[in-house]
Amino acid sequence: MRKLTYYVAVSIDGFIAGPGGEFDRFLFEGDHAAGIGEKYRGTAPTELAERAGLPIEGGPFDTVLMGWNxxxxxxxxxxxxxxxxxxxxxxxxxxxxxxxxDVEFTDRDPVEVVRELKAEDGKGIWLCGGGALAAVLRDEIDRLALKRNPVLFGDGIPLFEGRDYAPADFRPTGITSYESGVVLEEYVRG
Structure with a gap:
């Protein structure tokens, strides 16, 4: 069965974007970029990857999920x-x-869609945002890959919007610190 990974940049205080949806404080360059980029190959937008000469084949995912924002x-x-x-x-x-x-737009229940996608053959499924969609899919998320950036937003779009959900246990499978200050934290549902 395919796995759903919530792979996203996040601030130290748990926001995936600032109060106005901005994410320009996240570090896109630095010693973390090559290592994380190789491990999560293909997660740069196609056009940007082509311009920068980044490989897009051979990564862990073949499907990406997004909320409208x-x-x-x-x-x-x-x-x-x-x-x-x-x-x-x-x-x-x-x-x-x-x-x-070539983009599928749907107003269907995200949980139902994810369960159908998981039952199909293929590589992993990447949830790239946002916080409201992640909260709806929280029980379907098998893995977390958090690019923790050394910034505080103070407010904004949280990693998981809302707080009215049951606790869930995840166990760490890897923590990699970079000189840039970015820390890649990886977890599996445990």
Whole structure:
């Protein structure tokens, strides 16, 4: 069965974006970039990876899930941000933009969709954001891969929106610290 991994950048205080949805304080360059980029190969948007000469094949995922707000970060320039993956965007009320023919937009229950995806053959499934979608899918998340950045936002979009869910145990499988200050924390549901 395929696994769902919530792989995301996060601040020390647990936010995946600031109060206005900004994430420009996260470190995109530094000694962490090569190691994390190789381990999670293919997680850069296709066009950006091609321009930078980054490999997109051979990574752990073949499907990416996003909420509308995460998807919309790249609009209008990147209407199909991860062309090398199957792309599923959960939305209730937004129309598919021009150029997004290979993106699946759905208003279906995310839990049902994820369970169907897990039952299919293929590589891992990457949940790349956002916090509201992660909260809905919390019981379906098999792995966490957190790129903990050495910044405090104080407020913003939390890793998991809302607090009305049951506790869940995860056990660490790896913690890698980089001189840049970024720490890759990896966990499996335990």
């Amino acid at each position: 995460t998807y919309a970060v790249g609009l209008p320039e990147l209407p199909s941000p991860y062309r090398h993956f199957r792309q599923v965007v959960f939305t209730r009320g937004h129309e598919a933009p021009t150029g997004s023919d």
